[in-house]
Amino acid sequence: MLMGRYRLRFTSGTDYFVIMMVIYLSCFVFIVNVAEAVSIQDECxxxxxxxxxxxxxxxxxxxxxxxxxxxxxxxxxxxxxxxxxxxxxxxxxxxxxxxxxxxxxxxxxxxxxxxxxxxxxLVHLNLSSFPFMFEEPSYPLAFYYLFNCSSNDESLYDNRIVRCLSTPGSQIIAFESDVGYVYNNILLNCSNIGNFSTVIPPTLIDFxxxxxxxxxxxxxxxxxxxxxxxxxxxxxxxxxxxxxHHIGARQKLMVAGVVLGCFILATIVIGVGWTLHLDKREKESQLKIEKFLEDYRSLKPSRYSYADIKRITNHFKDKLGQGGYGTVFKGRLSNDVLVAVKVLNNFKGNGEEFINEVGSMGRIHHVNVTRLVGFCADGYERALVYEYLPNESLEKFIFAAKGDNRSLSWEKLHDIALGVAKGIEYLHQGCEQRILHFDIKPHNILLDHNFNPKISDFGLAKLCSKEQSAISMTTARGTMGYIAPEVLSRNFGNVSYKSDVYSFGMLLLEMVGGRKNIDVTVENTSQVYFPEWAYNCLDKGEEMGIRIEDEEQTGIAKKLTIVGLWCIQWYPVDRPPMKAVVQMLEGESNVLTLPPNPFASADQTKMGATMSRKPVNIELATISELE
Incomplete structure (x- = not known):
């Protein structure tokens, strides 16, 4: 038991110092008491x-x-x-x-x-023979009659009851001699128990x-x-x-012995405590390693039961958001591992989104792609467990930024754009099979605690061989405003990894404009479609009307705009691959050239552009989707 108590107390070098000081201080207090006890006694x-x-x-x-x-x-x-x-x-x-x-x-x-x-x-106290007296003004000497009354009606006695002398059914009433006769008519049920004189009023508590x-x-x-x-x-x-008082020789020896004993005791206690501390630190190191291995296992994609999902989310207590495919809840695997759990709607689709997410994200390991921690396929209940990213999505930062209230700096926006580009490049070239996301948009770009971007939501993703550059699709997929033209109409070319490049370009332009690309609320009608308006400003050398503080930020905004315009060319062959996009974002803005104008014909609708300078690349082979 003694060793157990010490193990709880000795936890660090600072604790040892504090405990040593407490022991020495206790010895000092004890010595002072001993010195006082053994000093020459004064009997007075x-x-x-x-x-x-x-x-x-x-x-x-x-x-x-x-x-x-x-x-x-x-x-x-x-x-x-x-x-x-x-x-x-x-x-x-x-x-x-x-x-x-x-x-x-x-x-x-x-x-x-x-x-x-x-x-x-004190009813009989007489201070005449006592060395004390009441301080002026003193209480006058008064003569009292005491009565024992059986009535319990306190209103009859005008608050003259001596409560501390009374008992249940027996009220003790005190009347001063000069007023007692007035109450003769109410004392019929009372008996006189004494008469005395005193200087203490019946209501006095102390004096x-x-x-x-x-x-x-x-x-x-x-x-x-x-x-x-x-x-x-x-x-x-x-x-x-x-x-x-002075301490004599004998007392000095006693005090010296007490001091020496205290120091020996303190040394023994500290030595034992330090030994236990080393032992505890070794055990804590082992526990730390075990905990790391446990957390490491939990970070690998694992299959969970629906009961596990309820436990992880604390019965779906903390809701983070909701979308068309399900609801996202905050969860906890351990004290150090937080997760976001997306519970899929059972009535949506035939399980394709679930298969896409697990099939694609389970093989992805990149700093700019959200990590899939686990999944649940328990009967009709399906859920996906991701790493938790505290700053949520990019959407709330760029669309909420208006003028002076921009919450992300241009430098941070550039870092986010570069991170997203590297993540898409990894999906296209870094995996064993090429992964086409088909839903790149601000809502699907999540930010960690340092605002590092991570691509999420692979529900619409498709896998294909890296040797092939096109994919057949029976229906369009994606979010309007970010869908590449060839996904909607094969007149623009075959669907390929260049479709993600187009979506990324629209994302860049929204980051620059701080708004949706199509915004009918702006005052100037020429600014309704931001990409075309931005291209015209750059082509004419005009300012884009975005608040920029210095020349360096101007260069960042111009770079992001030019790269975005290259990415949203109507025809896939006109768009650069993501590797070239990364190189452009990492390079200097003054070496970038303005791309061809994709909005050359103003009488065409924005989603039905005119024919490009280049013909459709008919050499792109159409291949089947990989299941």
């Missing part, structure tokens, strides 16, 4: 019954602790300690009251009865008394002791200097 030194009780010194003395000559010879100045070590003053007729405070400078003593019934003790001799006020004010003069009358006092 200040004493008390216990801590917080009043200090007792001349003219008072504590019976049994101080000899008679230490106090004034009058018996009234003799105090004693009760069974509970409370300071008590013995009054005439064996009455006892407790001492609350003694003011030696004002020569005043504060008394109280713990039973809160002074009349029980103060003063003494005028011996007179020690001057000594107290000077901070000196007061005592009776030798061979003089009992009223003559003198002041004296309170001596300081």
């Amino acid at each position: 030194k200040v004493n008390r019954c216990k801590h917080h009780e009043p200090l007792v010194r001349f003219p008072f003395r504590l019976q049994g602790l101080q000899p008679p000559h230490c106090g004034y010879p009058d018996p009234g100045f003799q105090l004693s300690c009760s069974e509970n070590n409370e300071t008590a003053l013995k009054l005439p007729r064996s009455m006892k009251l407790l001492v609350k405070h003694i003011d030696y400078k004002a020569q005043r003593i504060h008394l109280y009865d713990p039973s809160r019934c002074l009349w029980r003790q 103060q008394l003063v003494w005028y001799r011996p007179y020690c006020v001057d000594c107290e004010k000077e901070g000196r002791g007061c005592r009776l003069k030798n061979n003089s009358t009992k009223d003559q006092t003198e002041c004296f200097d309170i001596p300081r």
Whole structure:
């Protein structure tokens, strides 16, 4: 048990220092107490019954602790300690009251009865033969009649009931002599039990008394002791200097032994504690490794039951968001691993999104792609478990940024754009099979605690061989505004990885404009379709009306715009691959050239562009989707 207690306390070097200081301080306090205990005893030194009780010194003395000559010879100045070590003053007729405070400078003593019934003790108190008296203005001497009444109607007695003397069914009533006759008509059921005179009103709880001799006020004010003069009358006092006690040789040896013992004890305790600390640190290191391995296993894509999903999400307590394919909840695998759990709607689709997510994300390991931690396929219940990203999606930052309220700097926007481009390049070239995302948009770009971007939501993704550059599709997929023209109409070419390049270009232009690319709320109608308006501004050398603080930020905005315009060329063959996009974003903006104008014919609708300068690349082979 002793070793267990030490193991709980000794946890670090700082703890050892604190504990050592506590032990040394305890030794110091103990030494001081020993020095006081072994010092030359003064039989009349200040004493008390216990801590917080009043200090007792001349003219008072504590019976049994101080000899008679230490106090004034009058018996009234003799105090004693009760069974509970409370300071008590013995009054005439064996009455006892407790001492609350003694003011030696004002020569005043504060008394109280713990039973809160002074009349029980003081009805017969006569201070004429006592060294104390009431301080002016004093209570006058009054004569009281006491009656014992059987009626319980308190209203009859005009609040003259002495409650602490009364008992159930027996009310004790007190009347002063000059008013008692008025109540003769209500005392028919009462019997007189006594008449007496006293200076204590029945409502008094505690009181103060003063003494005028011996007179020690001057000594107290000077901070000196007061005592009776030798061979003089009992009223003559003198002041004296309170001596300081010195420790003798024997006492010094005792104190030295105590000091040495304390230091030896402290050294032993610290040595044992340090040994236990090393042992505990070794065990903590082992536990840390075990915990890491446990967390590492939890980060690999694992299959969970629906009961596990409910436990991880604390029964779906913390909802993060909701989309067309399901609801996302915040969850926890362990104390250090937070996750986002997307519970798929069972009535949506035939399970294709679930298969796409697990099939594609389970093989992805890139810093700019959201990691799939696990999945659940428990009957009709399906869920996907991702790593948790606290800053949510890019959408809330770029579309909420208006003018001076832009929440992301241009430098950070550039870093995010580069990170997303590298993530898409990895999907297209870094995996064993090429992964086409088909839903690149701000909502699917999540940000970690350092605002590093991660591509998410692979529900519409398709796998294909890297040797092939096109894919057959029966229906269009994606989000309007980001879908490449060839996905909607084969007149623009075959569907391929270049479709993701187009979506990325639209994403870049929205990051620059801080708004949706099609915004009918703008005042200038020429700015409704931001990509065309931005191209015209760059082509004419005009400012794009975006708040930019310095030339460096101007270069970033221009670079992102030019790269975005290259990516949204109507025909796939006109768009650069993601590897070239990454190179453009990493390079200087002044070396970039403006792409061909994809909006050359103004009389065409924005999604039905005119024919490009280049013909459709008919050499792109159409291949089947890989299941």
